[in-house]
Amino acid sequence: MNVELLIGRKVFDESGRALGRIEEVLAIEQGSDLVVSEFHVGAGGLAERLSAYRLGHVRKPKRIPWQELDLSDPEKPVWRKR
Amino acid sequence: MTQPSHATHLVADVLDKQIVDAKKVKLGKVDGLVIVLREGKPPRVAFVESGTAVVARRLGRWCERLVLALNRRLGVRAEPRYRIPWSKVTEVDIEVTVDVDEHPLLAWEEWLREHIVGRIPFAK
Numbered sequence: 443m444n445v446e447l448l449i450g451r452k453v454f455d456e457s458g459r460a461l462g463r464i465e466e467v468l469a470i471e472q473g474s475d476l477v478v479s480e481f482h483v484g485a486g487g488l489a490e491r492l493s494a495y496r497l498g499h500v501r502k503p504k505r506i507p508w509q510e511l512d513l514s515d516p517e518k519p520v521w522r523k524r
Numbered sequence: 525m526t527q528p529s530h531a532t533h534l535v536a537d538v539l540d541k542q543i544v545d546a547k548k549v550k551l552g553k554v555d556g557l558v559i560v561l562r563e564g565k566p567p568r569v570a571f572v573e574s575g576t577a578v579v580a581r582r583l584g585r586w587c588e589r590l591v592l593a594l595n596r597r598l599g600v601r602a603e604p605r606y607r608i609p610w611s612k613v614t615e616v617d618i619e620v621t622v623d624v625d626e627h628p629l630l631a632w633e634e635w636l637r638e639h640i641v642g643r644i645p646f647a648k
Binding site for chain 2: 465468469470474478508
């Protein structure tokens with residue numbers, strides 16, 4: 443799966459409501475591997491990616507842990523809250 | 525959830541960044557990042573991808589097919605996508621430094637030098 447193809451994809455919750463688009467993917471080192479830890483969704487995620495922190499009215503990104511984002515259909519990621 | 529201090533923003537910090545080798549020779553850009561989904565484990569960043577076909581795919585399947593057709597017609601590279609294992613990435617900063625011995629990423633530059641630049645009078 444390609445990260446650049448995930449960016450901009452709309453994320454839906456289990457009821458079908460759109461939460462926002464994937465704007466950033468956070469990764470951390472785990473041993474010798476780099477693994478995905480979170481997906482940042484929504485306008486806050488875009489502001490974070492553009493370093494537009496001075497836009498004070500922009501919300502913080504919605505952070506979805508890797509285990510809560512169902513990517514079985516990359517075209518339609520689903521947030522399955524645990 | 526607080527971010528670990530050593531977290532890497534794959535889009536802001538890695539994607540579209542310049543790839544260089546240990547001697548700071550430019551090898552291309554990070555056009556794509558491949559992650560591998562694993563059952564019960566976090567997705568692992570597996571490869572850095574570079575190449576015109578990778579960029580074209582971001583614009584759409586039709587664009588990717590066009591680039592692949594052009595690559596076959598011109599015969600510049602055997603493979604229009606070049607993958608570097610993430611384990612070869614030694615540093616992520618303003619540039620992404622990789623530890624590779626071969627440079628097929630420079631195939632287009634060599635083709636241009638041989639077929640275009642080299643034929644310009646007095647170029648040599």
